[in-house]
Amino acid sequence: MIVPVKVCAGTSCHLLGNQEIIDVLENMPAQYQNCIMVGFTSCFGACEQGPCVLVSDKLIYQATPEKVIQAIKEELRSKK
Template identity: 30%
Template sequence: MEKIIVEICTGTACFVMGSGKLLSIEESLPANIRDYVEVQPVLCCGLCRDWTNSKPPVVSVAGKMIAGADEEKIIKAVMAALEGGNLC
């Protein structure tokens, strides 16, 4: 089964706004979905160049960008992606 890829931006703006803490999000995921998720740090999503429309930290879940991401938003997006793919 293909895993849901969670890309976490570790660029300067995202990092100071808390993306560093999100890198360990796997540990906070509910046990039933943890195995379906793969966290990948990325250097910079480039969204900070479009500053007016985004807010750090930026995280992408299965290709979908989340601006101003936090644990709750990521978990919600992962759940949505899992349901969308009928994985659960």
């Protein structure tokens, strides 16, 4: 099962630290690497609450690496 993870690459999300999330996603432990598909997306229209990350169909506002990893874990658990 693959969980799609889309990181907003808009101006605000870029400046609010989306790169930190990207770095973490790109360096996830091997067991997760095969379960996620990381991509970028253009503005979600929630610039004041960035960075925004969409994990499957759940939009995370003011995302941090921890929040994103948590959401991925939950998604994987729910789909098992």
